[in-house]
Amino acid sequence: xxxxxxxxxxxIEDLNREAIVSILDTAVSxxxxxxxxxxxxxxxxxxxxxxxxxxxxxxxxxxxxxxxxRMSADAINISVAASSVKKGETxxxxxxxxxxxxPDCIVVRHAxxxxxxxxxxxxxxxxxxxxxxxxxxxxxxxxxxxxxSEKLGGVDKIKGVxxxxxxxxxxxxxxxxxxxxFTKLGAKVTVSGPPTMIPVxxxxxxxxxxxxxAKAIKDADVVMMLRIQLERQGTALFPTAREYAKLFGLxxxxxxxxxxxxxxxxxxxxxxxxxxxxxxxxxxxxxxxNQVTNGVAVRMALFYMLLGGARE
Amino acid sequence: MSxxxxxxxxxxDRATARIAHEIIEKNHGTDDIVILGIPTRGEHLARRxxxxxxxxxxxDIPLGALDATLYRDDIGMKDVPTLKKMDIQFSIDSKVxxxxxxxLFTGRTIRAAxxxxxxxxxxxxxxxxxxxxxxxxxxxxxxDFVGKNLPTARDEGVKVRLEEVDEVNEVVVFExxxxxxx
Numbered sequence: 001x002x003x004x005x006x007x008x009x010x011x012i013e014d015l016n017r018e019a020i021v022s023i024l025d026t027a028v029s030x031x032x033x034x035x036x037x038x039x040x041x042x043x044x045x046x047x048x049x050x051x052x053x054x055x056x057x058x059x060x061x062x063x064x065x066x067x068x069x070r071m072s073a074d075a076i077n078i079s080v081a082a083s084s085v086k087k088g089e090t091x092x093x094x095x096x097x098x099x100x101x102x103p104d105c106i107v108v109r110h111a112x113x114x115x116x117x118x119x120x121x122x123x124x125x126x127x128x129x130x131x132x133x134x135x136x137x138x139x140x141x142x143x144x145x146x147x148x149s150e151k152l153g154g155v156d157k158i159k160g161v162x163x164x165x166x167x168x169x170x171x172x173x174x175x176x177x178x179x180x181x182f183t184k185l186g187a188k189v190t191v192s193g194p195p196t197m198i199p200v201x202x203x204x205x206x207x208x209x210x211x212x213x214a215k216a217i218k219d220a221d222v223v224m225m226l227r228i229q230l231e232r233q234g235t236a237l238f239p240t241a242r243e244y245a246k247l248f249g250l251x252x253x254x255x256x257x258x259x260x261x262x263x264x265x266x267x268x269x270x271x272x273x274x275x276x277x278x279x280x281x282x283x284x285x286x287x288x289x290n291q292v293t294n295g296v297a298v299r300m301a302l303f304y305m306l307l308g309g310a311r312e
Numbered sequence: 313m314s315x316x317x318x319x320x321x322x323x324x325d326r327a328t329a330r331i332a333h334e335i336i337e338k339n340h341g342t343d344d345i346v347i348l349g350i351p352t353r354g355e356h357l358a359r360r361x362x363x364x365x366x367x368x369x370x371x372d373i374p375l376g377a378l379d380a381t382l383y384r385d386d387i388g389m390k391d392v393p394t395l396k397k398m399d400i401q402f403s404i405d406s407k408v409x410x411x412x413x414x415x416l417f418t419g420r421t422i423r424a425a426x427x428x429x430x431x432x433x434x435x436x437x438x439x440x441x442x443x444x445x446x447x448x449x450x451x452x453x454x455x456d457f458v459g460k461n462l463p464t465a466r467d468e469g470v471k472v473r474l475e476e477v478d479e480v481n482e483v484v485v486f487e488x489x490x491x492x493x494x
Contacts, residue, residue: 029379029395038431041382309392 167226327459
């Protein structure tokens with residue numbers, strides 16, 4: 001199991017099918033822990049996990065923290081707003097100083113693509129990518145895949161499934177990790193969005209592009225809506241939120257042409273009425289809150305698989 | 313590597329039948345009894361015990377599987393152990409829990425299983441049933457029901473094979489410990 005993952009988890013890109021399946025299987029076992037009265041196992045007693053977040057996050061940071069605590073590891077959160085980074089400390093120096101306190105794992109979120117990869121080289125402890133720039137967000141993709149495989153009744157069922165990812169694909173690490181992950185499991189991934197949000201050459205990751213969402217949704221078994229970063233409005237990516245909602249938002253009207261048993265996912269936080277209509281987000285096809293529950297299980301599995309083995 | 317069959321299919325069947333009787337006798341019936349097998353082979357033995365008890369008393373005993381991997385004391389000392397099946401669909405509060413495993417050796421698995429059990433509830437009594445007790449305990453743990461006491465050397469291997477997973481029912485002693493033998 002250790003050989004499947006190595007020291008760090010930096011991206012779905014580095015994982016083969018076997019490793020992904022193994023993480024998902026392990027995560028399923030951990031769902032049981034979260035469902036019982038005493039939501040804690042002693043497995044990682046004495047281990048220390050540091051969450052180093054250079055960008056805002058509620059879900060991911062809390063999820064990693066809860067996961068570490070349910071494994072009995074000590075979790076420490078560092079949010080950059082209240083840290084020495086404000087005094088001008090570089091990422092490398094911060095990392096080396098944290099390493100000097102002997103953590104076993106650091107979860108990093110950073111606005112620059114590749115920041116966790118750089119840390120992984122400097123640090124002896126495990127590094128988990130909690131989202132780097134526009135690059136990857138591997139734990140999010142793993143929890144998305146787990147949610148779909150649960151609904152379909154097994155990882156094997158993902159083969160041949162049509163996954164549609166809609167939104168600002170160009171600026172989405174979630175999209176990138178999911179394209180890689182679902183493709184590795186044999187799904188057919190299509191991305192959709194305004195041309196300004198679909199990067200040229202995205203097909204090289206193994207997906208198709210369909211600019212007409214209303215058309216693309218017909219064949220989809222899974223529809224993953226990406227968050228529209230409203231702060232980008234006016235940067236020539238899209239004219240108005242209203243127009244975006246009309247063309248690329250998932251509402252009851254577009255859902256009518258989708259399959260009856262379509263699965264709807266969203267990594268959160270959602271902008272109700274922009275990329276997803278409230279009645280759709282809260283509707284029976286939406287597995288948005290299952291995603292959050294599964295996130296804890298997936299992160300417990302990652303901690304277990306990275307920290308539960310012998311260190312050379 | 314030489315090996316010797318110490319229990320065949322018939323002997324295993326007789327031993328489980330006797331243990332089923334002993335469980336009923338010791339507990340004055342089957343009230344409040346639940347049976348939890350420790351995967352993989354303990355789980356199958358547990359199911360066989362349930363069937364035997366049903367044949368004797370005509371009652372269905374709640375049956376589950378308890379994986380103690382997350383409570384092991386050697387986490388971080390070797391490769392990450394693969395998690396096995398955990399399946400407890402009933403409350404164990406105020407119950408008599410019969411833990412079932414194939415081989416009792418150092419006692420460390422049973423220690424882990426008891427700790428796991430305590431996180432699921434508060435049983436009145438925990439009893440232990442094993443097919444083979446091979447000695448060499450490292451913890452103060454003793455089985456309540458034993459299929460066969462098997463004196464072994466520490467470096468010998470004991471392997472229980474059950475047809476549900478191994479296509480054959482037998483207990484084998486190996487001269488030297490092989491990789492897949494506990």
